[in-house]
Amino acid sequence: MRRFKIPHKFELITIIELYAKWIRNGKLKVNSDWNKDIRAKFTVQDPCNIGRKSGSNKIVDDLRFVIKQVVGEENFIDTVPNRDNNYCCGGGGGALQAGFSDQRRAFGRTKFNQLTATGATYVIAPCHNCHGQIEDIGEHFGANYHVVHLWTMICLAMGVLGEDERTYLGPDLAEVGL
């Protein structure tokens, strides 16, 4: 809207900022106890648009706050580099639909190496392009990580994740809280 100077009255915010706000003000009660004994390890993909391209680390810091609340701080392992210095997954900008799959995967190889270096078995991808690309490069280069949406982990930590809402969870978490 800035680009086309379209006047608008509404304010644009991201759901991640709201998740963080609701956890901080106590409206959203999450708990990482479910992961105390399982100790499933999580890392995250910073979507470029809410990180570097947003001009600050505010949203990606909120993202980390939410993740640590729902999986336990000790179970979160960040990538190197991260936040506003993250590497793009290679799926953005339309790359997933551009038709140059070999090049798109070669691009994603850098991210794949950074994600697997964390040793995490779960990658939280809050953007659909990232989600699709990270799943694809995981299968292509042979990773053993699962790619999950943030809302899945929040609902798991609230104890309300339904049986049919677990498509992306691995066998270790498939039954948790049921």
Add this chain to the structure above:
Amino acid sequence: MEAAIKIDELVPEFKDEVLARIPDANFDLCLTCGTCTGGCAASELFDMDPRKLIRMLNLGMDEEVKKSKWMWVCSMCARCQSVCPMDIAIPKLVYNIRASVERSKRPKGILGSCDQHIKTGSAMGAKKDDFEFTVLDVAEEIRDEHPGFEDLQVSVDRVGANMVLNQNSREPVTEPEEMGPLWKILHTVGADWTYPSVMWAGENYCMFMADNEGWKYIMEEFTLHVDNTLKSPYVVNTE
């Protein structure tokens, strides 16, 4: 050995064309340090990298710049510009190279998604009626089968809602059960929200396609609907 580039014969017309649109692009300030390229995961793909692209642009190798397919592999992630000591607008250059390609010759996948979005409101071609039917149907299932959510409310175009949410069309079209967790969170915190029926999808392939006209149209339709019809003070991006 490749032939030397004869600079005398080249005129950087494309550079001037792009500069007219982005006056602060700083192309002439390139120090050729290569920091952009060192931190770019798309370097070397299609025998191209950001530094090379700027050199070619400045030398006036316009045809070669436009002929490369690299602009469709670069995701415009902006890591190059964020480390560039001269703040050169490389992502915007890539966008403009995309825009220089005849519309019908841009990648079919992106073109198709952009056209669908203009026509139906989502890149996957789900019309607003299909969208509304799917979300209301899934919400009904959750009310019936998920204990604690008997009162879950999901609406489309509820005038005056505090928040309007967009939704990537992948969910209603291919994995509707993935919408449930988001709704449960909203329900738990007592959020006052609705989906818009106009341009409801979160993605925007016209932006990826560098279709200024299509992108602008989508944003205008959406803005008019939210401001004038729904009158909601917040739009929430769900990804």
